[in-house]
Amino acid sequence: MKAEIITIGDEILLGQIVDSNSAWIAQALLPLQIQIEQITSISDRQEHILEALQTAAQRADLIICTGGLGPTKDDVTKHTAAAYFQTSLVRNEEVLEHVRGIFAKFNRTMPDINMGQADVLANGEVLFNDWGTAPGMWVAHEGKIYVFLPGVPFEMKNLMSHRVIPKLKAYPSLAKIAIRYILTVGIGESHLAEQIADIENAFPAHLHLAYLPKIGMVRLRVSASGTDLAHLEEEVEQHTQQLIERIGPAVVAREDLSFEEVIIRAFSEDQVTLATAESCTGGNIARLITEIAGASQMFQGAVVAYANSAKMQVLGVAEETLVNHGAVSEETVIQMAQGAQQVLGATYAIATSGIAGPGGGSPEKPVGTVWVAIAGKNETITKRFQFHQDRLINIERTSTQALLMLWNLFQKEKGF
Amino acid sequence: MKAEIITIGDEILLGQIVDSNSAWIAQALLPLQIQIEQITSISDRQEHILEALQTAAQRADLIICTGGLGPTKDDVTKHTAAAYFQTSLVRNEEVLEHVRGIFAKFNRTMPDINMGQADVLANGEVLFNDWGTAPGMWVAHEGKIYVFLPGVPFEMKNLMSHRVIPKLKAYPSLAKIAIRYILTVGIGESHLAEQIADIENAFPAHLHLAYLPKIGMVRLRVSASGTDLAHLEEEVEQHTQQLIERIGPAVVAREDLSFEEVIIRAFSEDQVTLATAESCTGGNIARLITEIAGASQMFQGAVVAYANSAKMQVLGVAEETLVNHGAVSEETVIQMAQGAQQVLGATYAIATSGIAGPGGGSPEKPVGTVWVAIAGKNETITKRFQFHQDRLINIERTSTQALLMLWNLFQKEKGF
Structure with missing residues (x-):
C-alpha cells in the first residue's frame, strides 16, 4: 500500500515549526509495509488543500492529512474536506460531550467557538480523540482511504497509535517491503562506498542500498520490495550479512538503533x-x-x-x-x-x-x-x-x- | 516572489530523519519577502524528481531542491536535473581541486567515486561549497530560478547564507509581506480567540491572523500581503497594537522570540x-x-x-x-x-x-x-x-x- 502525508498549516511554510510529525508517521507505517510516496506541506488556503488532496489521490491509496482542525478561523481543513467529498459536516453529540468534559475537568467554561470541534464529516467515521478537543476522521472514498488528524504531535501520535494503525492492520497491503539497517561509525560515506562497491554492484535490481550519513557515522539501509515477503526477507538478510562481514568492526549495530x-x-x-x-x-x-x-x-x-x-x-x-x-x-x-x-x-x-x-x-x-x-x-x-x-x-x-x-x-x- | 522547496531522499520518506532544513530555509527567505508555497518531500527516484520539478515550476518562481548530491549511487539529483533541463554535466576543475583539497587536509586518499562531485550542470552556475564536497548549483531556466543544494544541514545553511541569499537579494520580488508576532503565555487558544473575536472579525480581508499554539502558550501572527509595503507595515502594526492592548499582561513578547x-x-x-x-x-x-x-x-x-x-x-x-x-x-x-x-x-x-x-x-x-x-x-x-x-x-x-x-x-x- 502506498501512502502520502499532507501537512496543512502556514506555520510550517513560514518555518515557525519543524514538521516532525511526518517522520513519526512514516516510521509508524513502515512495519505495516506501507511506504510513504510523498510528503507535502501546504498552506491553510482552501484551494491549496483541494489541489493537494486531488494529486495525492492520483498516486497513493492512503492519504493522511494533519493540521487545520483547531477551533479558530484559520483552521479550514474540515470544511475543505467536506467540499472535496461533496458532503456536509454534522454535529456529533458524543464528541461534544467529550469537549465539554475537557473544559469541565479544568474548571473552565467552554468558549462557544469550541462547539464546532464536534462537527465531523458526514461521510466519515469519527476517530475519537481522548487526548484533545479535535476528533480525527477516517473516510473511505472512491477506493482510497483519507485520514484527518490534528497537527498537535501528542494528539496525532495517540490517534495514530490507538485508532488509525489498528484499522490499517485490517487492510491487506499490496507491495511488501523487507528492510535491514547497519550502523557504522568512524568511516566516511565515500570510503565506505568504495569498500563495499563490488557487493553493491552485484545487488539484484530490486534490492536497494541507501547511505544515510550523519556526522561521524553512516547508516546503511538495505531494502527490497515485491510480493513474496518471506523470500524478500531472506534475500535482504543475506546481502546485509555480506556487507557486515566486509565492513568489520566499524559496524556498531545491525538494528535501527541510534x-x-x-x-x-x-x-x-x-x-x-x-x-x-x-x-x-x-x-x-x-x-x-x-x-x-x-x-x-x-x-x-x-x-x-x-x-x-x-x-x-x-x-x-x-x-x-x-x-x-x-x-x-x-x-x-x-x-x-x-x-x-x-x-x-x-x-x-x-x-x-x-x-x-x-x-x-x-x-x-x-x-x-x-x-x-x-x-x-x-x-x-x-x-x-x-x-x-x-x-x-x-x-x-x-x-x-x-x-x-x-x-x-x-x-x-x-x-x- | 513565490518559492517551493523540494527535499529529495528516501530517508525523509522512511522517517529516518526529520526535515528541519525546510523550516530553516523558510525562515531565511521571509525577510526577503519570499513566501514558501509548498514543501514537497520525495524519493530518490528519477521520475519522482522530474514530476516534482515540473509541478513546482507551475506554481513558483523559485524552486529550491535539497539532497541527493552525494557521491554514492543512490544520489541521482544531478543527473535527473540534467535530463530535466535537457543539458549535460561537465567537470569543473576548480571544484575538483577543492574536493581533492578536503581529502588532503585530513591526510586521506580521495576515493575515485568523489571525482563525480566535481560534475556540474552545463547550463548552471556553481555555488561554491567551502563546507563540503558537493557544490550547489543555480540555474535560470524559462523564467524560473532553480537552486540545488546538498541535504547536509550545515552545508545547506552555509550555501544559503553565503551564496543563495546574496544572489536572491538582487531580484525584485513581486508580492510584499508585512508580519508581526505576539507571544502569549497562560491562555488557551480558544479563550484567546474569544477574547479578541471582535478585533479579528473587523480585520480587513487582506489581513490574516494565525494562531500558533504550543504547550502553555500561543503565538499570534498578523500578516498582510500586497504591493505597497510601507502601507502594509503600518496596517499590520496598528492591528497588532490593538490585539496587544486587549490581551494585556499575557503578552510576553511582541517580537518573534522563543x-x-x-x-x-x-x-x-x-x-x-x-x-x-x-x-x-x-x-x-x-x-x-x-x-x-x-x-x-x-x-x-x-x-x-x-x-x-x-x-x-x-x-x-x-x-x-x-x-x-x-x-x-x-x-x-x-x-x-x-x-x-x-x-x-x-x-x-x-x-x-x-x-x-x-x-x-x-x-x-x-x-x-x-x-x-x-x-x-x-x-x-x-x-x-x-x-x-x-x-x-x-x-x-x-x-x-x-x-x-x-x-x-x-x-x-x-x-x-
Missing part, C-alpha cells in the same frame, strides 16, 4: 556507568542520553558547568587552571571529566568546553574552538576541535564527537 | 541568574536555555541528578527525604531546587523529578507523575503534574511547565 541507544546498551551490558561535565554543550549530551528509555541503567548524571564558579565549586576544577589556561583548555576539560567521574561516581565521564558562538571568540581561540576529554578506567583522553560559526551546529558536532571518543575509549578498555 | 529568549532577556536585564536541578528532564531545560546565544549572561549551570547518589552528593538532598518520600516527591524537588540555587550560586533555580516512562511507574506514582519546584528570592513554589505515557512528550511538557512556573514567580518577585 548511536546513543548502542552506547546505553553496551554500557548496561558491561555494567559501567557514565557522567557528563558539559560547558559548551550545555546539557545536550545528557539530554541525548536521557531521552532514551533505559538510560537510568548507566547514566549517573551531569553537571552543566556554565559559569566558572560551577566548574570550581561542583567539579573541583582548580582556580589556577582556569586563570592560567582558561575555561576552554585541555587542562580544564581533564579536570572537569575527572571531577564529574568522582562527584557523580561514574566509570566514564565526558567533559566539553568550547566557544559555541556567535560571541566570545579570540584570535587564539576563535568561535568553534572546543576541547573534549573522556575520563575512563585507566586513562583520560583529550581532543581539540575547530568547528565553525554556527552555535547549534557546534553544540551538535561536539556532542557527536564526544560520544565517538567515548565509544572508542570504551572499546579500547573493554576487558580491563 | 519563550526561552524572553526569559534570558528579562533575567539579564534584571541581573538575576538561573540554575537547574534536573532529574526527569535529563538536562533538557539547560539545553533549551544554552542553545540561545547570550544564555551565559544569566545561566549559571545545571545539575542533572539522575542517580539518587547525585541528588545527595551534589545537591545536598537528605537521604531521609529520599527514603521517606521517594525521589519523585515535593520534598525532594524543594531540596533539589534550593541545593542548586546554593551550589551553583543562582538567584532562581528550577528542579524537576518525575517518572518519564515507559518504565518505573507504580499505582501511587504512575508514569507521567512529575514534581517541579522553583526556588526564588523569597519563596519556593511547587506543583505536581500528571502527564501521559510518552517519554519525550513528558520531558517536553515538564520543561515548558517549569519555565512557565519560573516566569510566573519571576514576575511576582519583580521589584523585591
